[in-house]
Amino acid sequence: MFRxxxxxxxxxIHDEHWRLSSLGPDVGAVVSFTGQVRDEALELEHYPAMxxxxxxAVLAEARARWPLKGATLIHRFGRLExxxxxxxxxxxxxxxxxxxxxxxxLMDWLKTRAPFWKKGxxxxxxxxxxxxxxxxxxxx
Amino acid sequence: xxxxxxxxxxxxERIGIGAEELVLDGPTTVGALVERLADLSDGHRAALxxxxxxxxxxxxxxxGWDAAVAPGDEVAIFPPVTGGLx
Numbered sequence: 001m002f003r004x005x006x007x008x009x010x011x012x013i014h015d016e017h018w019r020l021s022s023l024g025p026d027v028g029a030v031v032s033f034t035g036q037v038r039d040e041a042l043e044l045e046h047y048p049a050m051x052x053x054x055x056x057a058v059l060a061e062a063r064a065r066w067p068l069k070g071a072t073l074i075h076r077f078g079r080l081e082x083x084x085x086x087x088x089x090x091x092x093x094x095x096x097x098x099x100x101x102x103x104x105x106l107m108d109w110l111k112t113r114a115p116f117w118k119k120g121x122x123x124x125x126x127x128x129x130x131x132x133x134x135x136x137x138x139x140x
Numbered sequence: 141x142x143x144x145x146x147x148x149x150x151x152x153e154r155i156g157i158g159a160e161e162l163v164l165d166g167p168t169t170v171g172a173l174v175e176r177l178a179d180l181s182d183g184h185r186a187a188l189x190x191x192x193x194x195x196x197x198x199x200x201x202x203x204g205w206d207a208a209v210a211p212g213d214e215v216a217i218f219p220p221v222t223g224g225l226x
Contacts, residue, residue, distance in 0.1 A: 045148055045149055045152075046148075047146065047148055047197075047200075047216060047218070049200055050197055050200035050201075050216065051223075053200045053201075054200075075223065087223070110223045111221075111222070111223050112221065112223070113202070113221065113223065114221060114223030115148070115197070115216075115218065115221045115223070116221060116222060116223040117148055117149035117218065117219060117221065117222060118222050119149070123150075124149050124150045124219065125222055126219075126220070126222075127219070127220035127221060127222045128222075131222075
């Protein structure tokens with residue numbers, strides 16, 4: 001099961017994890033990454049059609065590189081308070097290495113390719129050069 | 141013979157609107173389009189003056205400034221994206 005979703009409401013990490021862990025007897029590893037709002041509340045703006053398209057493209061790229069049994073990408077938008085979950089990446093594979101690597105790859109690429117912008121109390125949050133470097137380590 | 145324009149984040153705020161349409165004389169490039177848009181208003185000029193701080197997409201794919209734009213395309217101008225977190 002491969003799924004991308006963009007939503008304002010919270011996600012249930014236990015439900016999402018169970019969907020992948022229960023896929024079948026050949027799933028031996030499920031890796032989950034949750035990003036949450038740090039330091040100050042944020043307003044997240046996004047470009048809906050492009051965000052969905054880019055997230056689907058990144059997921060397809062991950063499937064081409066690693067033997068995944070399933071993966072879930074969820075990104076939230078709207079106003080999010082400190083500590084609120086903002087992004088969820090789940091990967092399922094037979095073995096841990098593919099699941100770990102694919103999850104890191106998906107997260108690095110989300111940061112540079114998913115058209116989301118964050119506004120805090122002091123204005124818009126600038127993209128960091130380190131994000132491009134993190135994505136670049138996977139090659140293109 | 142129009143293109144749809146979309147603006148996001150502080151580009152949208154400075155221009156004052158999130159979307160508009162522009163009539164094209166013929167095929168052009170994203171860079172030439174941005175130069176033309178900058179002349180529309182003070183807000184457009186403020187938003188589009190520093191191309192180094194901007195990114196562009198045509199039909200929802202990232203492109204460079206020399207990318208072609210044709211009638212019917214959806215062109216988006218925005219700051220570098222900051223998806224995810226942590």
